[in-house]
């Protein structure tokens with residue numbers, strides 16, 4: 001947002017792009033969990049920023065092509081399953097294509113040298129644009145003074161003197177600049193931007209790949225990894241347990257191809273089961289459903305099991321707490 | 331006496347983005363609007379509460395008119411008229 005403003009203040013026409021990878025963190029947690037009473041509804045930061053600046057934002061869905069970036073990154077992963085370098089290169093390429101379609105002249109990003117460990121290391125920045133095939137055409141207005149001049153600067157389209165030389169993890173200089181530019185309600189830049197940098201999420205994705213014996217995923221898979229408690233009682237099936245009403249509702253939307261369990265007549269979670277369970281596994285899943293609900297101390301609980309439009313009722317004893325080993329939790 | 335229910339605006343096309351998380355409802359709306367002529371109305375169904383902020387913001391920056399955004403329980407319906 002600040003980078004865009006620095007260029008706009010030079011009279012440059014700016015348009016922005018936001019790529020949807022399927023792993024964007026920001027408002028999902030808000031959408032999936034019951035909001036605090038009186039909490040503001042979640043909002044999409046990039047849309048909000050574009051609205052504040054009064055500029056066009058192109059929202060582009062790259063989720064399908066992005067699968068190969070996540071499953072087979074040439075430059076490997078960061079500390080979790082985040083393929084940041086490959087991701088940046090891929091996005092810069094996509095942004096260049098869009099720039100060509102729109103008839104615009106150069107690319108810019110809001111990156112700052114050293115702000116993030118892998119993709120924003122000084123030595124990696126030139127590498128990104130080289131490998132994306134846009135060398136010299138990617139301007140980084142927030143740290144330009146620490147980098148070689150780009151073509152737009154050399155050609156006099158952008159006044160280098162009005163750019164910045166920010167560096168490192170601290171965000172004070174950016175905040176001061178925002179103040180100076182009169183940008184008050186601007187989206188927080190500090191939050192993680194994608195689930196792939198999240199340790200818990202990455203563990204669940206690893207588990208999914210491991211259980212299937214291949215590194216692949218569908219959009220439903222990665223959405224489901226964002227919600228509920230995940231337990232794997234055996235290699236051939238796992239269960240996802242809703243933690244509140246909103247999650248229960250969300251999980252219910254994924255019942256196709258999965259088993260959906262819920263206690264009858266007693267408040268409790270929705271439990272989704274995926275894999276190839278046998279009768280015994282289904283009984284265990286019913287007992288887990290009872291365990292996580294308000295009937296956990298009742299002698300028996302009736303659980304409704306739905307699969308491919310068919311429903312059956314099973315009466316089970318709730319699983320005792322000490323019968324759920326920690327190793328089941330993914 | 332009960333007040334009469336608000337009339338439902340006419341829609342040339344309806345996009346069902348229920349169960350999809352932000353920003354998918356907006357992406358679906360954007361794709362659908364691309365195929366419609368200016369002045370056409372799109373109805374967007376969504377369950378992600380983010381739609382309350384995102385739909386008005388998206389309409390504003392793209393020059394579309396948001397006729398109405400109505401909440402019905404856990405769902406929202408937005409009627410968007412495509413800008414010229």
Ligand code: SF4
Pocket residue numbers: 021082083084085087088119193194195196197
């Ligand atoms: S954090 Fe996620 S979106 Fe950001 S560069 Fe890394 S992989 Fe890409």
